[in-house]
Amino acid sequence: QQQVKQSPQSLIVQKGGISIINCAYENTAFDYFPWYQQFPGKGPALLIAIRPDVSEKKEGRFTISFNKSAKQFSLHIMDSQPGDSATYFCAATPNTGTASKLTFGTGTRLQVTL
């Protein structure tokens, strides 16, 4: 019930291409869906997040698509750059009005090649 399933495990994309990472969840109480970017040896940093009342959110080259009925959401990175090479985690949490208890996906290691 608490799991967030993420795919693919790893992804290689050419510079300028589109990177797509998918996540699926079961818990209908989840109300906030962030994506975190993590570089080696660093903590995760919030990249972009969405709530289920919208189907898409775009910030620069990063877009979240959200399908509430299918309980799926995805991250699209347009015009992928070598600097985007990192591990990406999707996550989800219910809005309890108190401390956030994020459930993370298993991560996707993205490599953007020249």
Added chain:
Amino acid sequence: DAMVIQNPRYQVTQFGKPVTLSCSQTLNHNVMYWYQQKSSQAPKLLFHYYDKDFNNEADTPDNFQSRRPNTSFCFLDIRSPGLGDAAMYLCATSRVGGPTNEKLFFGSGTQLSVL
């Protein structure tokens, strides 16, 4: 800049020797979290403090303890580290009561090695 700071960056301890990891924050957030992240895995929540209230996850081993003496500081104590406790330990903060309750700010982590 306001941030979450973890010290030390790398920590080496011996099997069974108690170790303490520290975290400080200048964000004045009321919640502080400790996550464990093993190599190539997702971060796993160990526990969190909401102000002074300690909240343990059900599957967090008793070997892991935490202290929060004030708003700014939080410590992770591992009483008897085992080889399986070698991991990156991440501290994070959030602010309950603001427009983005759920947004977590992470520190850079402490990489713990157990010899």
